[in-house]
Amino acid sequence: MAFDLYSDWPEMTSGLLLVIGFILAVSARNAFLVYLLVVCTGFLLGRIWFRMKKGEHVTLFMISCAILFGLLLGSLKTDAAFTVLLFFGSNVLSFWFHEKKYVESLEF
Numbered sequence: 371m372a373f374d375l376y377s378d379w380p381e382m383t384s385g386l387l388l389v390i391g392f393i394l395a396v397s398a399r400n401a402f403l404v405y406l407l408v409v410c411t412g413f414l415l416g417r418i419w420f421r422m423k424k425g426e427h428v429t430l431f432m433i434s435c436a437i438l439f440g441l442l443l444g445s446l447k448t449d450a451a452f453t454v455l456l457f458f459g460s461n462v463l464s465f466w467f468h469e470k471k472y473v474e475s476l477e478f
Contacts, residue, residue, distance in 0.1 A: 387440065390440065391443075394441070395442075396444040409460045411460075413460050414464075415433070415434050415464075416461040416464025416465040419464075441457070
């Protein structure tokens with residue numbers, strides 16, 4: 371089976387984001403910084419979810435799960451359930467802010 375960047379990009383992106391999430395969580399010095407990182411990541415993925423709401427949901431789900439898994443692996447000093455709640459809560463909140471036009475998403 372040959373590597374095809376055009377069809378295999380979601381898996382490659384998910385793997386890369388898993389590693390990035392792990393490195394960021396490990397480098398955070400305390401639980402507050404990990405929680406802040408989780409909320410910022412959730413808000414970013416909520417914006418991506420809003421922009422892709424009529425597109426590839428499986429790809430977004432894979433990327434979200436990979437980065438969340440990386441964050442959870444790297445942040446063993448935090449509460450995993452609270453981390454997941456913050457991640458998905460900020461994700462949904464960001465989507466809602468974009469949906470209600472409280473935050474504007476500009477096209478470049």
